[in-house]
Amino acid sequence: MRPFDTIVMADWSARATPSPAAPSADAIWIATWRGGVEAVTYHRTRAAGEAALSALLEAERAAGRRVLAGFDFAFGYPAGFARALTGVARAAAVRAWLAGRIADDARNRNNRFEVAAEINAGFPGVGPFWGRPARPELVDLPALGRARHGHGMAERRAVERAVPRAQTVWKLYTTGAVGSQVLVGLPMLHRLSCRFGPALSVWPFDPGDGDIVLAEVYPSLIDPAVRGEAGIRDAAQVRLMARAVARLQAAGRLADLFATPDDPQIAEEGWILGVGQETALCAALMA
Structure with a gap:
């Protein structure tokens, strides 16, 4: 190299x-x-x-x-997510999809929770994303992880199984959450x-x-x-x-x-x- x-x-x-x-x-x-x-x-x-x-x-x-x-x-999500979201099993397709939907202005105002709710609405059951502030109320984005079910996605990537202390990409809010950084970082x-x-x-x-x-x-x-x-x-x-x-x-x-x-x-x-x-x-x- x-x-x-x-x-x-x-x-x-x-x-x-x-x-x-x-x-x-x-x-x-x-x-x-x-x-x-x-x-x-x-x-x-x-x-x-x-x-x-x-x-x-x-x-x-x-x-x-x-x-x-x-x-x-x-830089990616558990296997199956890219195809479910974009029709293509490639991380680059997820980056492009999010870049077209995440609004993030010069003062850090962004719509990451709304986009997560939009994504959840396209999956069966409830989830996979979770975690949000009290406002805005988003019916498709549960506040608690235990409220999710039937969405069909694995909770962790292979690398997160190798490093168990790493947080799941689905968690967007509260202590230790890293999912929001992913949503605003991939674009x-x-x-x-x-x-x-x-x-x-x-x-x-x-x-x-x-x-x-x-x-x-x-x-x-x-x-x-x-x-x-x-x-x-x-x-x-x-x-x-x-x-x-x-x-x-x-x-x-x-x-x-x-x-x-x-x-x-x-x-x-x-x-x-x-x-x-x-x-x-x-x-x-x-x-």
Whole structure:
């Protein structure tokens, strides 16, 4: 595998309003590693974060540098969802479908709950999405997971079964929910794919040989190292994840991070970069 010159890690957010002016948790943080130099930036809205990422990728490509960009949200859904939603069993089709329906303005106002309810209405029974605030009332989006039944979708992807502490993509609201980040994040991946065309690969769905490679990451893989860091946890996670990947690359172990099991579901569901290499990632940070 060709090495990366620049490594970017992004902590995404599904906030419905701009994050505070002062750097805060549960916001958008983007870490960059290049040539041993690290930088971390804070962004109050998804529009600002996406603009910063696009500009960074444009600049790196113009400079002839290869980029790995990791994002902390799921790149796919359990097998069967893509075909049920779009008629095609491809994660790219889901990204395009969501990009056409998720409205997400410059102030973070978005319609993710309404879109989830629309999707649920097309499935039998109740679900698979769940979790919402009291308002708006959405009859097709239950507030509680136990209210779902008969929708026919698996609860977890193969990678989430391998990493049980990872939350299910169907949960959109309350403590630990990650499903909302997926709904607002996948449209961004679609727009980046359209912008950079064949120069960009979305791993593991596309061959990982593009000048820009986007990958799903799960910063909790390096929790033991993050716990000892001062300051805002989200900022530390992306900074240390970028550093750990860079150090493993320097040690000739980049291919290990991109290894996946021999499971046909992964071609539709995706996989988390570095699963199975948790010990190596943490050890790289202690070096």
